[in-house]
Amino acid sequence: xxxxxxxxAWSKVxxxxxxxxxxxxxxxxxxxxxxxxxxxxxxxxGLMETGRIKALVAVARVYIEFIQNTPILLQMCFIYYAxxxxxxxxxxxxxxxxxxxxxxGAYMAEVFHAGIGSIPKGQFEAAQSQGFTYMESMRFxxxxxxxxxxxxxxxxxxxxxxxxxxxxxxxxxMDLISVTYSFVTGEKTGGAYSPAYLxxxxxxxxxxxxxxxxxxxxxxxxxxxxxxxxxxAGRR
Amino acid sequence: xxxxxxSLSILKNVNILAYLMKGVAFTLIISAVAxxxxxxxxxxxxxxxxxxxxGKYAILGKLAAIYIEVFRNTPLLLWIFICLVFVSTPKxxxxxxxxxxxxxxxxxxxxxxxLTFFESSNxxxxxRGGLNAIPKGQFEAAYSQGFSAPSVMIHIIxxxxxxxxVPTLLGQVITTIKDSSYxxxxxxxxxxxxxxxxxxxxxxxxxxxxxxxxxxxVLFGFAFLVYFVIDFxxxxxxxxxxxxxx
Numbered sequence: 001x002x003x004x005x006x007x008x009a010w011s012k013v014x015x016x017x018x019x020x021x022x023x024x025x026x027x028x029x030x031x032x033x034x035x036x037x038x039x040x041x042x043x044x045x046g047l048m049e050t051g052r053i054k055a056l057v058a059v060a061r062v063y064i065e066f067i068q069n070t071p072i073l074l075q076m077c078f079i080y081y082a083x084x085x086x087x088x089x090x091x092x093x094x095x096x097x098x099x100x101x102x103x104x105g106a107y108m109a110e111v112f113h114a115g116i117g118s119i120p121k122g123q124f125e126a127a128q129s130q131g132f133t134y135m136e137s138m139r140f141x142x143x144x145x146x147x148x149x150x151x152x153x154x155x156x157x158x159x160x161x162x163x164x165x166x167x168x169x170x171x172x173x174m175d176l177i178s179v180t181y182s183f184v185t186g187e188k189t190g191g192a193y194s195p196a197y198l199x200x201x202x203x204x205x206x207x208x209x210x211x212x213x214x215x216x217x218x219x220x221x222x223x224x225x226x227x228x229x230x231x232x233a234g235r236r
Numbered sequence: 237x238x239x240x241x242x243s244l245s246i247l248k249n250v251n252i253l254a255y256l257m258k259g260v261a262f263t264l265i266i267s268a269v270a271x272x273x274x275x276x277x278x279x280x281x282x283x284x285x286x287x288x289x290x291g292k293y294a295i296l297g298k299l300a301a302i303y304i305e306v307f308r309n310t311p312l313l314l315w316i317f318i319c320l321v322f323v324s325t326p327k328x329x330x331x332x333x334x335x336x337x338x339x340x341x342x343x344x345x346x347x348x349x350x351l352t353f354f355e356s357s358n359x360x361x362x363x364r365g366g367l368n369a370i371p372k373g374q375f376e377a378a379y380s381q382g383f384s385a386p387s388v389m390i391h392i393i394x395x396x397x398x399x400x401x402v403p404t405l406l407g408q409v410i411t412t413i414k415d416s417s418y419x420x421x422x423x424x425x426x427x428x429x430x431x432x433x434x435x436x437x438x439x440x441x442x443x444x445x446x447x448x449x450x451x452x453x454v455l456f457g458f459a460f461l462v463y464f465v466i467d468f469x470x471x472x473x474x475x476x477x478x479x480x481x482x
Binding site for chain 1: 305306308309310311312313314317318321322410413414415417418420421428431432435447448449451452453456459460463464467468471
């Protein structure tokens with residue numbers, strides 16, 4: 001079983017604990033900064049897509065369609081090699097942050113777009129009639145109302161982003177997956193497959209599961225509230 | 237300009253183009269197998285998780301739930317690495333075929349196994365969403381007509397579920413095609429890996445004795461285009477089926 005029950009294999013993992021921690025740190029750093037970038041891009045392109053300026057809508061659509069319909073691994077490799085072969089290499093972690101940010105930004109844009117689209121038109125009109133500019137009505141009236149709706153799909157995207165940090169492996173990253181793999185195949189450390197993969201899996205599960213659980217329960221609560229509102233409206 | 241011409245000449249090389257197109261074929265084969273078995277497995281998982289909740293079968297429901305949550309909250313690449321070690325290739329896949337060596341067919345088998353396990357957990361959640369959207373009255377009406385539990389599922393519920401989830405399932409096909417690129421981490425078989433492979437040898441093919449940034453743009457541009465055409469066509473189909481349902 002690859003040493004699942006062997007104390008020796010587990011001791012190897014323990015000796016390598018700093019390596020795993022470094023990998024975990026890199027994964028967390030890449031993911032967190034990737035999330036920030038994805039949110040920013042998502043908000044910008046989501047607003048562009050909901051706006052009335054046709055050229056900006058087109059730009060947002062092209063970005064979203066192109067990114068969503070090609071693999072993250074290909075995008076990551078493309079950015080990495082394009083920078084490397086033009087002599088502008090910026091390192092693996094920054095490349096990963098940019099690639100993950102751009103990839104998940106396209107999904108976040110759709111999330112923002114759907115969220116803003118779900119707000120009744122009257123809200124925009126009311127805000128405008130009160131003298132709010134477009135940006136002000138977005139900032140103070142519309143976006144705060146969308147948060148409840150966009151939170152669940154947004155958190156799901158964050159979970160996917162965490163999992164996609166594994167795309168760093170192909171260019172020789174030092175993220176959790178890559179560190180685990182180099183540990184189990186390393187000349188001095190190799191062999192302890194089961195404990196290492198189990199540890200890596202548990203760490204990813206601990207990062208992702210609470211988030212996905214939260215997203216699901218928010219979604220359920222939202223649905224129940226909607227149903228209750230529909231029932232209440234029916235009684236009236 | 238010389239660099240760009242060199243890069244373009246790589247794609248004009250018939251052998252390289254055939255090599256890349258074979259990668260496209262493998263991407264499609266891998267994804268098709270993973271989706272078809274994944275749908276089968278996903279349906280079973282979803283039904284077990286949803287309805288085996290009481291009595292002696294409750295343990296099965298729990299196991300299905302654990303399976304789904306574990307696979308949905310860990311990266312595909314981890315499962316590919318795990319299958320690399322713990323899945324043994326059956327004899328029929330240990331022979332050279334489809335232009336692959338016997339080692340490569342073994343890796344292909346392991347990669348497909350990992351992808352199938354991974355996607356079936358996602359498909360199970362899609363099916364569960366469909367199952368939960370079926371009004372309870374449908375079950376009650378069917379039972380009152382004397383249908384047995386399995387035939388209620390097969391004849392009454394599943395056809396309705398299928399109708400509801402077609403767009404989401406098609407969306408999952410797009411995801412699977414994209415996810416299949418992760419197999420590039422263990423073997424040079426599908427499009428993603430072959431693109432990288434050609435890039436690493438580009439200095440021999442572009443006639444300039446070194447890899448230039450234009451090679452990256454041309455070769456990856458080709459791969460981007462192929463993935464985009466396939467996935468965009470599918471996403472159009474998603475939209476069309478969505479409209480039909482609404």
